[in-house]
Amino acid sequence: MRLPSLPAAGLLALAALPLSLAALAESRPAPLQALETQGLTVHGRFAAPGGLDGYAASANGQAMTVFVTADGEHAVIGNLVDAEGNNLSAAPLERLVRASQEAETWQALEDSAWIADGRDDAKRIVYVFTDPNCPYCRRFWQAARPWIAAGEVQLRHVMVGILERDSPRLAISLLAAEDPAAALAAHEQGDAIPPLATLPRQQEVRLQENHALMENLGLYATPGLVYRDDGRLATAQGLPDDERMVEVLGPRP
The missing domain is CATH 3.40.30.10 (Glutaredoxin)
Known part of the structure; x- marks a missing residue:
């Protein structure tokens, strides 16, 4: 499976539910674990509407969100939008992925x-x-x-x-x-x-x-x-x- 690239942009922020890396790894559903074997890196988990669990992730330097269904058996990669067309994926990606990646890049430059x-x-x-x-x-x-x-x-x-x-x-x-x-x-x-x-x-x-x-x-x-x-x-x-x-x-x- 090839992980798709996603467009950047968005307006609405969501409240984050930060977990330790160890706790996050233990609680990851099977579809997410399968994606990790294909090169996905999970950076954090966040609250999502509609009974979904949201995960901020990246693959090959591309930030993306993954939403896991309530039964934990299925996952969808892509942006989540509300009834007004607001992109609900942008704020978690900014907070959990892009800011972290930029900090790592700046540190690499310092080193x-x-x-x-x-x-x-x-x-x-x-x-x-x-x-x-x-x-x-x-x-x-x-x-x-x-x-x-x-x-x-x-x-x-x-x-x-x-x-x-x-x-x-x-x-x-x-x-x-x-x-x-x-x-x-x-x-x-x-x-x-x-x-x-x-x-x-x-x-x-x-x-x-x-x-x-x-x-x-x-x-x-x-x-x-x-x-x-x-x-x-x-x-x-x-x-x-x-x-x-x-x-x-x-x-x-």
């Missing part, structure tokens, strides 16, 4: 191999997938100087090496520098940073992990930006225009 640019106490953090040979990364670095100088933003350059043959070596050399922030700043200002003759194995592994994270986020161009927009995770690819710069970095200082 990646990055170089800080800006103050640690900056109000806004933006992750930037940066290739040392990317001219648009350099232009973004230059365009962001007012926000960095004002202490409003910290850019965290998640180093990747995808554009040129020597990109991986340069990226690892910057990560392994005695002062990575100073090395990156010098590089982006046009000073040649000699690549290391011998690359630290640990940094090679971290670089590959950065590549995998970039791919998992659906980013394929540098600079690849990940930031928070009204509390929600957002991404952008390539050099932002002036309007998008403000969206990514906040009001212009």
Whole structure:
């Protein structure tokens, strides 16, 4: 069975009935357990009308709701709507799945191999997938100087090496520098940073992990930006225009 993708949107919130993971696993009906063997991940249970039990779930990164009938013998995957056409699935998915997934993604970014640019106490953090040979990364670095100088933003350059043959070596050399922030700043200002003759194995592994994270986020161009927009995770690819710069970095200082 292939689990269907579901449209996102909805208006009406439902009260959640949170259970511990252990208790939830013990109480799962047979249809739900069968779906789990096919790749479904259950994130939480919530109250649903009409004698149904609602479950917020995901498969292959796609959030979805599953409704189990009162007898526990059947399940329906999809959105539940009321008599006015309101989507009753949206609020549980937002609360139990998407918020959790975004928190996990942000944590993965925090755990990646990055170089800080800006103050640690900056109000806004933006992750930037940066290739040392990317001219648009350099232009973004230059365009962001007012926000960095004002202490409003910290850019965290998640180093990747995808554009040129020597990109991986340069990226690892910057990560392994005695002062990575100073090395990156010098590089982006046009000073040649000699690549290391011998690359630290640990940094090679971290670089590959950065590549995998970039791919998992659906980013394929540098600079690849990940930031928070009204509390929600957002991404952008390539050099932002002036309007998008403000969206990514906040009001212009």
